[in-house]
Amino acid sequence: MPQSLLAFLAMMIATSSALTQFAASNRVREEMMKSELEIMANAVALEAVELQAVPVGFDGLTQFSRLKENTYFTVENRSESFRKEWTVKYVDSSGNESQSPTDIREVTISVYHSRYTRPLVEHTRLIGQ
Amino acid sequence: MISLLDHISSTMVYGALALVLIATQLRAQETSIQQTIVYASKKQTLEFADMVEREFKLIGSGIDARADMMQAIETDEQGNALSFSFRYDDDAGTPIQVEYRMVPTDSVTINRRSIPLYEVQRFRNGTRDGGGPRTVRRFRVQFLTDSGTLTADPGEAELVRVTFTSTLPMGDLDDFFLPETNWGITLRPMNLAI
Numbered sequence: 001m002p003q004s005l006l007a008f009l010a011m012m013i014a015t016s017s018a019l020t021q022f023a024a025s026n027r028v029r030e031e032m033m034k035s036e037l038e039i040m041a042n043a044v045a046l047e048a049v050e051l052q053a054v055p056v057g058f059d060g061l062t063q064f065s066r067l068k069e070n071t072y073f074t075v076e077n078r079s080e081s082f083r084k085e086w087t088v089k090y091v092d093s094s095g096n097e098s099q100s101p102t103d104i105r106e107v108t109i110s111v112y113h114s115r116y117t118r119p120l121v122e123h124t125r126l127i128g129q
Numbered sequence: 130m131i132s133l134l135d136h137i138s139s140t141m142v143y144g145a146l147a148l149v150l151i152a153t154q155l156r157a158q159e160t161s162i163q164q165t166i167v168y169a170s171k172k173q174t175l176e177f178a179d180m181v182e183r184e185f186k187l188i189g190s191g192i193d194a195r196a197d198m199m200q201a202i203e204t205d206e207q208g209n210a211l212s213f214s215f216r217y218d219d220d221a222g223t224p225i226q227v228e229y230r231m232v233p234t235d236s237v238t239i240n241r242r243s244i245p246l247y248e249v250q251r252f253r254n255g256t257r258d259g260g261g262p263r264t265v266r267r268f269r270v271q272f273l274t275d276s277g278t279l280t281a282d283p284g285e286a287e288l289v290r291v292t293f294t295s296t297l298p299m300g301d302l303d304d305f306f307l308p309e310t311n312w313g314i315t316l317r318p319m320n321l322a323i
Contacts, residue, residue, distance in 0.1 A: 014146045039311065047290070
């Protein structure tokens with residue numbers, strides 16, 4: 001009887017060790033995947049700011065306020081889908097948010113991926129009048 | 130008889146435990162090796178990306194004539210930038226001619242397909258001066274107009290989009306969870322808008 005209990009205990013320890021290792025390995029893979037997606041999200045954010053926000057200038061930024069849109073990072077024939085969310089607000093010369101209109105607008109783009117609830121990348125640009 | 134059964138059962142338990150522990154250990158080792166290789170590769174890739182980002186922003190800096198700022202991109206059938214050159218003046222006003230050139234290095238097998246690899250070499254005033262990792266699978270430079278339309282004419286370009294894919298530098302890539310890293314950026318070099 002004692003031998004059986006000891007054998008059972010040993011099996012439990014080995015199984016627990018294997019499961020812990022499996023979970024650790026999955027965490028590493030998840031981190032690798034997230035870092036890869038962050039690099040792509042960064043490319044998406046920078047391109048959106050340069051191609052969409054900068055050309056419209058100070059006055060045109062209003063159209064981006066609270067705008068949400070889907071976009072893709074495409075490599076050859078593969079695409080990864082992301083969601084962009086824009087925030088536009090007035091800031092003063094010190095960069096603090098202002099409730100009244102100023103000559104500087106801060107445009108922030110947050111890029112999300114369906115695997116995560118928080119944005120992978122947030123990019124902010126100040127655009128003056 | 131009881132003693133014999135005890136021996137047999139203890140041997141079976143020992144064997145099962147040993148197998149579980151060996152498998153766990155091997156998996157841990159494999160994960161650790163993959164993590165190290167991926168980290169090293171990503172570090173190399175991001176260092177190259179950082180250099181590209183900082184230098185491409187300077188395109189045309191201090192140059193008056195638009196036609197002298199950059200040359201048309203020489204591409205292969207897949208759209209890879211075999212050669213891309215541009216000019217800018219450094220802080221002291223010295224003209225710098227830079228060329229990024231894709232040079233074949235090796236090939237790798239991913240999903241049972243043989244894929245050629247390249248090194249993106251950087252030349253500064255005609256002399257080799259740094260570059261990227263030797264495992265670049267794809268390096269693309271594209272000119273965009275202000276509206277985001279692709280153009281081949283460097284005279285019309287206001288933005289430059291750079292994307293590249295690099296593979297891991299070692300190991301059987303089919304065994305890796307993520308055998309490649311993709312990086313991209315779209316820049317608006319200040320002087321192209323003038």
